Amino acid sequence: MITTTTARRIIEEKIPAPGTESVPLTESSGRILAREIKAPFPMPRFTNSAMDGFAVRAVDTADATNDSPVRLALVGSVPAGSPAEFTIETGACAQCMTGAPLPVGADAVVMVENTSGFKAGKEVAIFKPVTAGQNVRRQGEEIRAGERLLLPGQKIGPAEMGVMATFGIGSVPVYRQPRITLYATGDELVEPGQPLKPGKIYNSNLYLLADLIRKVGAKVALQAVIRDDPTELKSFLTGALETSDIIISSGGISMGKYDYVRRVLLDLEVEQHFWKVAQKPGKPLFFGTAGETLIFGLPGNPISLFIGFMEYIWPTIEQGMGARTGDLIEATLTETFPREPKKVRFLFGKARIENGKIYCAPAAKRGSHMLTSALEANCILRAEPGDSPLQPGDTVFIRLLPWKTIKSCS
Numbered sequence: 001m002i003t004t005t006t007a008r009r010i011i012e013e014k015i016p017a018p019g020t021e022s023v024p025l026t027e028s029s030g031r032i033l034a035r036e037i038k039a040p041f042p043m044p045r046f047t048n049s050a051m052d053g054f055a056v057r058a059v060d061t062a063d064a065t066n067d068s069p070v071r072l073a074l075v076g077s078v079p080a081g082s083p084a085e086f087t088i089e090t091g092a093c094a095q096c097m098t099g100a101p102l103p104v105g106a107d108a109v110v111m112v113e114n115t116s117g118f119k120a121g122k123e124v125a126i127f128k129p130v131t132a133g134q135n136v137r138r139q140g141e142e143i144r145a146g147e148r149l150l151l152p153g154q155k156i157g158p159a160e161m162g163v164m165a166t167f168g169i170g171s172v173p174v175y176r177q178p179r180i181t182l183y184a185t186g187d188e189l190v191e192p193g194q195p196l197k198p199g200k201i202y203n204s205n206l207y208l209l210a211d212l213i214r215k216v217g218a219k220v221a222l223q224a225v226i227r228d229d230p231t232e233l234k235s236f237l238t239g240a241l242e243t244s245d246i247i248i249s250s251g252g253i254s255m256g257k258y259d260y261v262r263r264v265l266l267d268l269e270v271e272q273h274f275w276k277v278a279q280k281p282g283k284p285l286f287f288g289t290a291g292e293t294l295i296f297g298l299p300g301n302p303i304s305l306f307i308g309f310m311e312y313i314w315p316t317i318e319q320g321m322g323a324r325t326g327d328l329i330e331a332t333l334t335e336t337f338p339r340e341p342k343k344v345r346f347l348f349g350k351a352r353i354e355n356g357k358i359y360c361a362p363a364a365k366r367g368s369h370m371l372t373s374a375l376e377a378n379c380i381l382r383a384e385p386g387d388s389p390l391q392p393g394d395t396v397f398i399r400l401l402p403w404k405t406i407k408s409c410s
């Protein structure tokens with residue numbers, strides 16, 4: 001049996017460096033950027049109006065008041081999307097809509113509300129002065145050409161997609177997603193929606209795992225339920241080993257008479273790196289490799305499987321895609337927390353922020369078969385080995401579930 005830290009280190013050392021590929025911008029959501037992206041041009045690209053109004057020379061408006069407006073000659077109109085083909089001379093102005101290029105000669109925009117309006121005519125009355133630069137978005141004031149926009153390792157979300165679109169980037173360099181095979185083992189398993197005979201249970205783990213794979217941003221290449229039958233298992237795994245970067249199983253990895261997963265993997269010359277980790281729940285945890293393929297065997301109890309995935313496989317997939325996993329966070333317990341003399345104890349729980357401090361409590365249901373204990377949870381609590389339970393007020397480390405939020409209730 002090895003420690004959780006050693007297990008993480010052994011896995012980390014076996015994760016191959018991520019490959020890269022280019023995907024269309026529209027398909028890049030959730031992917032991890034593989035290269036730095038620099039601004040190909042300044043933003044704003046050209047100096048433009050921040051208001052619907054009139055482009056002017058600011059000095060011409062210095063004396064404008066409501067009672068005694070300044071009158072300027074109207075020389076044209078610039079809608080957004082068209083360049084101005086005239087120059088603003090002293091005493092002149094032009095209609096200029098938000099986002100439209102500022103005509104040469106103008107250095108400010110008077111908002112339409114402070115003028116006689118967009119009426120046809122030769123003159124416009126200006127009721128309020130503007131200073132040079134007012135209501136103008138200067139070329140390059142947000143970003144200069146060549147400035148860094150995005151770093152490799154960043155996850156692409158709405159802001160990143162919007163910024164890449166702003167700069168006309170239609171093809172995005174991202175890290176490849178590992179091809180993942182998921183399989184559940186067990187003669188007792190029945191698919192949801194089917195009738196349940198005595199002694200059978202519904203297969204929950206494959207659904208849970210498949211959604212975790214979607215959440216971490218990878219893709220399930222192959223998914224199956226395999227009977228507790230070494231021949232069936234062997235033929236399935238032979239194929240999966242050829243086509244997968246990561247293989248993850250549910251069940252059949254402990255000491256039971258029908259637990260064939262490990263035996264079949266060893267038969268197929270998978271190299272075992274460990275099989276048992278000093279933790280509760282989820283001690284029987286298999287990790288092996290075959291070439292560059294990583295093979296994980298998770299125990300079948302749903303909470304053991306869920307926690308095993310979050311502690312070992314989630315970070316593996318993130319690293320394998322060029323991303324970084326969030327650190328553990330310190331939190332203060334509000335309830336007692338069981339400890340094990342020689343094992344790390346994990347439990348799902350709920351964390352909240354109160355007066356700027358993070359507090360957490362473990363779920364009330366603590367059995368590794370009690371999947372409903374994960375329903376309310378937003379984190380996994382972790383206690384190092386110890387002889388007595390932790391008490392309210394003690395510190396524990398928590399791992400926030402990345403798809404959940406932590407609420408503030410102060």
Ligand code: AMP
Pocket residue numbers: 184185186188189201202203204205206250251252253254256259298299300301302
């Ligand atoms: P095992 O690790 O195969 O010994 O299974 C441990 C426990 O988890 C048993 O009670 C199984 O019935 C249960 N179990 C195994 N696989 C699944 C699954 N896919 N969905 C729900 N429970 C499962």
Ligand code: MG
Pocket residue numbers: 185186187251252300
């Ligand atoms: Mg089983």
